[in-house]
Amino acid sequence: KNEVEQSPQNLTAQEGEFITINCSYSVGISALHWLQQHPGGGIVSLFMLSSGKKKHGRLIATINIQEKHSSLHITASHPRDSAVYICAVRVEAGGTSYGKLTFGQGTILTVHP
Amino acid sequence: DTGVSQDPRHKITKRGQNVTFRCDPISEHNRLYWYRQTLGQGPEFLTYFQNEAQLEKSRLLSDRFSAERPKGSFSTLEIQRTEQGDSAMYLCASSPGRETSPLHFGNGTRLTVT
Numbered sequence: 188k189n190e191v192e193q194s195p196q197n198l199t200a201q202e203g204e205f206i207t208i209n210c211s212y213s214v215g216i217s218a219l220h221w222l223q224q225h226p227g228g229g230i231v232s233l234f235m236l237s238s239g240k241k242k243h244g245r246l247i248a249t250i251n252i253q254e255k256h257s258s259l260h261i262t263a264s265h266p267r268d269s270a271v272y273i274c275a276v277r278v279e280a281g282g283t284s285y286g287k288l289t290f291g292q293g294t295i296l297t298v299h300p
Numbered sequence: 301d302t303g304v305s306q307d308p309r310h311k312i313t314k315r316g317q318n319v320t321f322r323c324d325p326i327s328e329h330n331r332l333y334w335y336r337q338t339l340g341q342g343p344e345f346l347t348y349f350q351n352e353a354q355l356e357k358s359r360l361l362s363d364r365f366s367a368e369r370p371k372g373s374f375s376t377l378e379i380q381r382t383e384q385g386d387s388a389m390y391l392c393a394s395s396p397g398r399e400t401s402p403l404h405f406g407n408g409t410r411l412t413v414t
Contacts (some may be wrong), residue, residue, distance in 0.1 A: 229408070232403060241413075287345055288345070290342030290343045291337075293341070
């Protein structure tokens with residue numbers, strides 16, 4: 188079993204729909220990242236959070252440390268949101284994690300006009 | 301743009317050849333990471349440098365793989381005697397070293413071994 192699991196693996200939506208991507212992890216973490224990857228490989232950091240909720244534009248990320256679960260929401264989705272969304276955790280390791288990330292397998296989002 | 305730069309963007313090589321990739325991190329970042337990503341999967345950790353010191357290597361990094369960061373600035377990842385299973389996207393990331401800092405990724409080097 189992977190330490191970081193995402194669901195769904197594939198998600199198709201119509202423009203304007205509210206989208207939720209889920210991430211569950213099984214290890215102790217110091218932070219959780221949501222990342223966006225477009226075709227061609229480039230990865231962009233969307234959020235880094237260790238508690239609560241963060242919002243940036245139409246994107247909202249939440250985390251529940253006790254339940255080891257995080258969600259990424261996209262409101263009023265748009266075709267330009269089509270990308271792979273990846274959850275990654277910074278694993279605690281004896282107090283020195285080096286910032287190394289463990290990644291989920293990603294969620295492929297396609298938003299149709 | 302002074303983001304993380306990787307070179308080359310694409311590399312096609314024949315099985316058995318050696319290849320070397322370069323990563324130039326953001327200049328003030330002392331942490332540098334290499335990850336490997338295969339199709340349909342999330343990136344997997346390969347190795348980590350703090351300044352010039354290689355502090356951690358994944359079990360995924362076989363003896364054919366070696367990474368250096370000689371002056372604590374740019375880094376190279378070399379794969380010797382490439383195999384078809386080495387075909388992947390090799391991603392470099394850097395950060396300034398504070399635990400609260402996000403990682404900044406390069407666009408990756410896509411390796412195809414024929």
